[in-house]
Amino acid sequence: MSHIVSIQTEIRDPVAIRSACDRLRLPEPVFGEVKLFSSSATGWAVQLPEWRYPVVCVVNAAKLAFDNFGGRWGDPKQLDRFQQIYAVQKATMEARKRGHSVIEQPLEDGSIKLTVNVGGAA
Template identity: 35%
Template structure:
């Protein structure tokens, strides 16, 4: 039996976010403080999204701070790509804890199907 699930992703686990960055080949720095152009700052996992003018920061409580100036300073689709990679890595980590094998399929529309074999 198949179950289709749509998931809203909150980036709360630093190690999972790091796994997502590695998956995507993106640079990151742990426990860093970033000052943004408006004078505000954030401390946490700093992620350098390709082609974004400024990095994003994932704080300890899972807040994502960054500015792409409504798409002028970076494509918002890339942040969604990070969320997708995070979701995949979170699901894989959960299944590893339950020793369930996971098969990953990249779909033509850019979505990913994870099939868990019990």
């Protein structure tokens, strides 16, 4: 039986953050207090391509702290891509933990279709 699921991503898992960074060939995330333009945040700092300041993943609150000055200091598409790949990596990790196999398919509109086969059958 087939089921369609929509996922609202909350970035809470440092392992999946690191996995998303690896997949996107970003620098390894670093935990600590990070200075943004006029504030600071503590969490996992992810440096996106051509962003002046990192995005800080505050995992205990499932929030992102960043300052891209309305897109002038960083393309929002880079953040969208990071969140998308984080969701793919996290969903895949959770499915595999439960013994399921996962097939990933990029779609023309830029989205990614994940097919989770319960019991590991491909």
